[in-house]
Amino acid sequence: MPKEARPGSGEQAKQYALERLRQAxxxxxxxxxxxLVENELAEQYDVTRxxxxxxxxxxxxxxxxxxxxxxxxxxxxxxxxxxxxITECRMALEGLCAAxxxxxxxxAQLDELTALGKAMSEAVAAGDPLSYSELNHELHARxxxxxxxxxxxxxxxxxxxxxxxxxxxxxLRPGRPQQSLSEHLAVIEAxxxxxxxAAERAVRAHLGSVIDALRAG
Amino acid sequence: MPKEARPGSGEQAKQYALERLRQAxxxxxxxxxxxLVENELAEQYDVTRxxxxxxxxxxxxxxxxxxxxxxxxxxxxxxxxxxxxITECRMALEGLCAAxxxxxxxxAQLDELTALGKAMSEAVAAGDPLSYSELNHELHARxxxxxxxxxxxxxxxxxxxxxxxxxxxxxLRPGRPQQSLSEHLAVIEAxxxxxxxAAERAVRAHLGSVIDALRAG
DNA sequence: GCGAACAAAATCGTTGACAATCTTGTTGGC
DNA sequence: GCCAACAAGATTGTCAACGATTTTGTTCGC
Numbered sequence: 001m002p003k004e005a006r007p008g009s010g011e012q013a014k015q016y017a018l019e020r021l022r023q024a025x026x027x028x029x030x031x032x033x034x035x036l037v038e039n040e041l042a043e044q045y046d047v048t049r050x051x052x053x054x055x056x057x058x059x060x061x062x063x064x065x066x067x068x069x070x071x072x073x074x075x076x077x078x079x080x081x082x083x084x085x086i087t088e089c090r091m092a093l094e095g096l097c098a099a100x101x102x103x104x105x106x107x108a109q110l111d112e113l114t115a116l117g118k119a120m121s122e123a124v125a126a127g128d129p130l131s132y133s134e135l136n137h138e139l140h141a142r143x144x145x146x147x148x149x150x151x152x153x154x155x156x157x158x159x160x161x162x163x164x165x166x167x168x169x170x171x172l173r174p175g176r177p178q179q180s181l182s183e184h185l186a187v188i189e190a191x192x193x194x195x196x197x198a199a200e201r202a203v204r205a206h207l208g209s210v211i212d213a214l215r216a217g
Numbered sequence: 218m219p220k221e222a223r224p225g226s227g228e229q230a231k232q233y234a235l236e237r238l239r240q241a242x243x244x245x246x247x248x249x250x251x252x253l254v255e256n257e258l259a260e261q262y263d264v265t266r267x268x269x270x271x272x273x274x275x276x277x278x279x280x281x282x283x284x285x286x287x288x289x290x291x292x293x294x295x296x297x298x299x300x301x302x303i304t305e306c307r308m309a310l311e312g313l314c315a316a317x318x319x320x321x322x323x324x325a326q327l328d329e330l331t332a333l334g335k336a337m338s339e340a341v342a343a344g345d346p347l348s349y350s351e352l353n354h355e356l357h358a359r360x361x362x363x364x365x366x367x368x369x370x371x372x373x374x375x376x377x378x379x380x381x382x383x384x385x386x387x388x389l390r391p392g393r394p395q396q397s398l399s400e401h402l403a404v405i406e407a408x409x410x411x412x413x414x415a416a417e418r419a420v421r422a423h424l425g426s427v428i429d430a431l432r433a434g
Numbered sequence: 435g436c437g438a439a440c441a442a443a444a445t446c447g448t449t450g451a452c453a454a455t456c457t458t459g460t461t462g463g464c
Numbered sequence: 465g466c467c468a469a470c471a472a473g474a475t476t477g478t479c480a481a482c483g484a485t486t487t488t489g490t491t492c493g494c
Binding site: 227228265266267268286287288 | 448
């Protein structure tokens with residue numbers, strides 16, 4: 001039996017480092033130009049350099065960091081153009097998921113979506129854009145799960161990870177939550193009506209508006 | 218200067234092993250249940266085990282092989298259900314690409330597509346399903362390129378790699394090339410007409426028919 | 435003062451050996 | 465004969481040291 005729950009090396013250590021690093025990047029704790037030195041990270045997280053290295057390799061495959069030979073890793077900056085392209089892909093894939101969700105959702109799952117919509121309305125009414133952004137993300141994730149499209153879900157999670165910075169920036173824009181909210185409610189309504197085409201249209205309309213907002217930024 | 222163009226180790230060796238392995242898997246030279254032993258592969262391709270290991274790690278990230286801890290790697294078998302899911306994602310993403318291609322294509326690119334369509338017609342007329350399958354793949358790739366959607370292209374290439382086995386199986390089915398051909402010609406026609414919505418519909422119709430064929434298999 | 439060549443430091447990349455783990459074959463008890 | 469426990473072999477996982485490459489700081493010539 002290992003002495004600690006978190007060993008300093010091995011597969012578990014890599015997973016631990018991977019998660020910590022991912023969170024740090026997603027929470028914006030690393031400035032975009034900052035160099036990620038393997039030795040420093042290894043010491044900081046108390047794991048071996050091999051674990052850090054493997055984790056960075058994984059993150060590079062996910063598109064979260066950039067690796068330059070003999071120069072180290074940096075968090076990758078997603079330009080607005082890339083963010084738009086990514087959102088266009090989300091439009092296509094989440095449209096698929098929403099259509100499936102409209103067909104496959106159980107009544108209990110529909111209630112869940114309705115509850116989420118209510119919570120979102122309340123967050124907007126309370127003028128709490130951060131909570132709203134969280135709920136927003138949760139709603140999208142819930143719809144994906146309900147669709148049961150594992151392939152699409154996998155792709156979407158990768159895509160979303162690259163957008164976090166833009167997402168927060170968007171949520172804090174004045175007036176944005178209000179518009180976003182009505183679009184989301186339309187999506188929920190279409191799914192509750194079990195109308196796959198309407199659900200797909202609603203999701204596309206919503207993400208189209210996200211693209212407009214991105215471009216306007 | 219290195220003695221050989223292909224060093225036995227290092228980054229280039231990894232790339233070399235990666236490409237050889239990928240080709241071998243895509244060409245079906247590895248039986249699905251066969252174990253991929255790192256030492257054997259290293260000797261076979263004359264590179265170090267580290268290179269093979271890195272290559273296998275990459276292939277696992279692409280979804281082409283499965284890695285089981287302390288048990289080695291095997292080529293991943295894609296079930297029909299997975300193939301259907303993947304094709305559904307392709308439907309969404311290639312629909313996006315086709316719509317964009319209809320808007321952005323230059324006249325020269327339109328001519329290219331027309332030429333591809335003609336070559337496909339000839340392959341079907343000549344009863345050559347293998348050439349047809351090649352051209353089919355080329356057409357889809359060409360449309361993706363024209364769309365300029367780098368994100369979508371990247372996702373699609375990963376998805377397609379997992380479908381090679383099913384694709385060949387499908388192409389050899391009697392009567393399949395004929396139906397597929399008319400659908401492809403419709404796609405080309407819609408793009409030439411610069412009608413994005415029609416192009417998206419045509420692509421979706423085509424891949425929908427692919428899904429039906431997969432399910433019937 | 436300025437640029438080029440050079441030296442030193444920092445950092446990543448690679449290797450070969452060792453450890454951990456799983457599979458397979460064998461033995462002993464019942 | 466059958467099952468469990470055990471031992472041997474095969475395979476992957478991990479590490480620490482070494483090597484290669486890039487960057488940075490310094491010196492020299494002009």
